Amino acid sequence: MTTITKTGVSAFALAAALAGMAYAEGDAIKIGYVTGLSGACSSISEDGLNGTKLAVEELNANGGILGQQIELIVRDSQTKPDEGGKQARELVASEEVDVLTGVCSSSVLLAVEAVAAEAGVPHYAIIGSTQKANIEAFQPNFWQIQANATMEAFAAAAYVAKKADWKRIQPMGYDYEWGHTSVAAFTERLKELRPDIEITDPIFIKLGDNNMGPYIAPALSTKPDAIYAAIFGGGLVNLIKQGQGFGLFQRSNLVTLTTVDALQAMGDTMPETGVYGIARAPFNAMPQSDALTGFIESYRATYNEYPTDWAVNGYDGIMIYAAAVEAAGSTEKDAVMPKVYGGTFDGLRGSGLTVRAFDGQMNAPAYVGAVTFDPQFPFPTLSDVDVVAGETLMWSEDKIQALRDAAK
Helix, strand or coil: EEEEEECCCHHHHHHHHHHCCCCCCCCCCEEEEEEEECCHHHHHHHHHHHHHHHHHHHHCCCCCCCCCCCCEEEEECCCCHHHHHHHHHHHHHCCCCEEEEECCCCCHHHHHHHHHHHHHEEEEEEECCCHCCCCCCCCCEEHHHHHHHHHHHHHHHHHHHHCCCCEEEEEEEECCCCHHHHHHHHHHHHHHCCCCEECCCCECCCCCCCCHHHHHHHHHHCCCCEEECCCCCHHHHHHHHHHHHHHHHHHHCEEEEEHHHHHHHHHHCCCCCCCCEEECCCCCCEEEEEHHHHHHHHHHHHHHHCCCCCHHHHHHHHHHHHHHHHHHHCCCCHHHHHHHHHHHEECCCCCEEEEEEECEEEECCCCEEEEECCCCCCEEEEEEEECHHHHHCCCCCHHHHHHHHCCC
């Protein structure tokens, strides 16, 4: 198995100096970046793009990929599947991009994956995480660099199962692909781990709805020991802030997707207790390394804030693609994909990450812990974090094949 190691971040300063120079001779390697710069995904999409830009600038400062500069071509999906598919088709047809990435919403991810499958263009996920992209809709030029929705929900269920005094759980989620997938997977795994726990009927929140009262009140009426909420971004911030007016954190606990952006947005308005989080790449809880330290410093110098999970994945995603192309000696799909599926990648989130060819899933870890205040950071962070190995969360190939067969 080929070991592929990404470059460090030490050359970032040089990138800034070279930013205005012309590309090296030869065609640029084009990355088609379709993301929700408007709509429900706007805040986290911007973070993912920022991390991606940092990686592109660093790589270009060091000669690009295979001696060719990288051109990042960004399109706004508006967080709409039809628009995302349209933008992906235009990137393939008009720009002749070498790879597609960037998608936020899981429903948009599936639309873009359909385009990538038809066009035969490599496509990888850095934010959108539905497991359908790995199972029913899987096509063999796709890979996912983070734990998918089912894996994260399994990690949350394992965490909840260890809370012996929690006897009733209220699931809640956004009313679209990712929310339904996450709630279903969480419920399935928690029933297996704790048959004694009562799991009430799920409550689904309209995507983009800022008024959480109509959802919080019925959730608390079931008198749960904890609410599992598959929501993110501004909706999550609203849930926590408005939940305090309902006494949510005196009456129950919340287990949800507490990525760094949500923690930054909450700041000192975050409750001191009662919030537990699942995360994808919390900078303070990942294995510390010179590469991670350099990335954090570069990101803060460029954007004046700490990197979010989405920024980490945006950066890692480009570096993984670059490493696979370098190993293949080509951007052609038939050369690159065996290196993606056959490589071992060292990134900001740790070393020895691999992508399973059967479903394009990386064995990326999930992170679960309690939200607390650490005086070294100006916002709450996860502490006492369980780093759950991706291998323990991935479905077996037999299970995946059965799901594919059932979907036909």
